[in-house]
Amino acid sequence: MSAVVLELNDICKTYPGVVGETEDSLGRKAVLANVNLSLQEGEIYGFVGLNGAGKTTCIKIALGLTNQDKGEVRIFGQPVNSTNIKKIGFSPEKPGFYDFLKGEEVLDFSVRLLGFPVNSEAKKKVLEKTGLWGDRRKMVSAYSKGMQQRLALAAAMLHNPEVYILDEPGSGLDPLGRRNIKEIILDLKRAGKTIFFSTHILADISEICDRIGIIHEGRMVFEGGIQEFNPRGIEPEKRFVEIIEAEMSKSSAILS
Numbered sequence: 001m002s003a004v005v006l007e008l009n010d011i012c013k014t015y016p017g018v019v020g021e022t023e024d025s026l027g028r029k030a031v032l033a034n035v036n037l038s039l040q041e042g043e044i045y046g047f048v049g050l051n052g053a054g055k056t057t058c059i060k061i062a063l064g065l066t067n068q069d070k071g072e073v074r075i076f077g078q079p080v081n082s083t084n085i086k087k088i089g090f091s092p093e094k095p096g097f098y099d100f101l102k103g104e105e106v107l108d109f110s111v112r113l114l115g116f117p118v119n120s121e122a123k124k125k126v127l128e129k130t131g132l133w134g135d136r137r138k139m140v141s142a143y144s145k146g147m148q149q150r151l152a153l154a155a156a157m158l159h160n161p162e163v164y165i166l167d168e169p170g171s172g173l174d175p176l177g178r179r180n181i182k183e184i185i186l187d188l189k190r191a192g193k194t195i196f197f198s199t200h201i202l203a204d205i206s207e208i209c210d211r212i213g214i215i216h217e218g219r220m221v222f223e224g225g226i227q228e229f230n231p232r233g234i235e236p237e238k239r240f241v242e243i244i245e246a247e248m249s250k251s252s253a254i255l256s
Ligand code: ADP
Pocket: 015, 016, 031, 049, 050, 051, 052, 053, 054, 055, 056, 057, 058
C-alpha cells in the first residue's frame, strides 16, 4: 500500500455569516463539516463539487493559508510546518501576479519567496513544458488568462516538489490549453509525483484520475476509485449529478 502524503482529518470550518444564511448561535456559517480526505503517494486525485461546496477552503486549509476551527492536516504524516509545506507545489484558481513583472521574473520571484535559489535550467524546463518559453520576456499584464494559468503551474513546478495541489488548473483555458494541462499532470505522475486537483470538468476526472473525492455543502459524500464512482460507465457528468441529487434529496428528507 502506498504512503499517505496528505491527510485532512475531521476538518471543520466556519466563516462569519451573512444575513440570510443559516448560521450557528455565534452567527457563523458552517462551510466544512468533518471533512476527511487522504491523498496517496503517486496518484492523481480529482476533487469535485458544485460552486461553493468547499473545495478552495479545503485547499487553503491543507496549505495552511487559512485555519480550520477543528481537525488536523498532516503532510507525510507530520503536522504542517515550514519544511514539509515546501514539498507541495500550489497553483491557485485565480493566480494574481505583479503586473510590472515579466513572465520569467514571476518565476524568479516565486521561487525566491520559497527560499530557493533561481535555477536557470529548471526555469527553462518549466517554461518549455507549459508552452511559455517564447513569451517569457513579455509582461504578465499582456498574458491571456490561459497563459497566466500556465504560468501559475510553471511556478508550482519550479522547485520540483513531490506533491502538487492545483485549484481548477483548467479554468479559463480553451480545449487545447486544457489538453496541455492534462498532459503536464500525466507527465508529473509518470515522474512519480502526486497530484491533487479540483475541477468542474467531469470528463477530465474520468480521463486522468486514479481516485476522486466529491464534496457537497462542506461534507465529503464520496471518495474512491473511478470504477467505484461510475460502475455503470455512464457519462461522468450524469453520474456526478446523480450523486449530488441523491444527497440533496437526503437533506430535504431530513428537513421535512
Ligand atoms: P468552492 O471552492 O467549492 O467553490 P469555497 O471553498 O470557495 O467553495 O467556498 C465554500 C463556502 O465558503 C461558500 O459558501 C463561500 O461563500 C464561503 N466562503 C469562502 N470564503 C469565505 C470567506 N473568506 N468569508 C466568508 N465566507 C466564505
